[in-house]
Amino acid sequence: GAGVSQTPSNKVTEKGKYVELRCDPISGHTALYWYRQSLGQGPEFLIYFQGTGAADDSGLPNDRFFAVRPEGSVSTLKIQRTERGDSAVYLCASSLNPNYNEQFFGPGTRLTVL
């Protein structure tokens, strides 16, 4: 079956613009995670969804970042007023349920803010 997919694979934008990054999890996976990976670093937790609700958004760096998962499947990470420091690879992962901790990762979206 299909794995986790993310679109776009690359996004270049200008400082101050708004961007949306999309994640399609594996069908039936109730848990969905967003991470940010800067150069030379490991993935940094941003937000975790269980179904439609954000169960833990403590990793979102500030209020410019927001994520939704309205139907409990596809999720969108939204970044307002982008800054150069937002440049990173944004990873999405899903798992069957939060107590089954193997996460399946997408290929990531590389965001570049000029």
Added chain:
Amino acid sequence: AQRVTQPEKLLSVFKGAPVELKCNYSYSGSPELFWYVQYSRQRLQLLLRHISRESIKGFTADLNKGETSFHLKKPFAQEEDSAMYYCALSGIGGNQFYFGTGTSLTVIP
């Protein structure tokens, strides 16, 4: 504070030699520990988790609660083991995952 430390950013070993990738953690509760691997041009994937007590691709990792370590070991490294390895920690229930900064392993033919 929860933290995962991988002290080696780069590690090179010869084919057939033993390899150990170090991971230390700090966590206030009872964590679950994982090793994830990323091969060139592939996505991040689970290698093994401590509760499974498995050997995957010849790799093993033992959770040492006294030393708060979860080192990854393989007795005889192979060229196909060359990859980026990340140690990760989650609390019970899997709300958050904390990843280390990763170790890039190169196995020299």
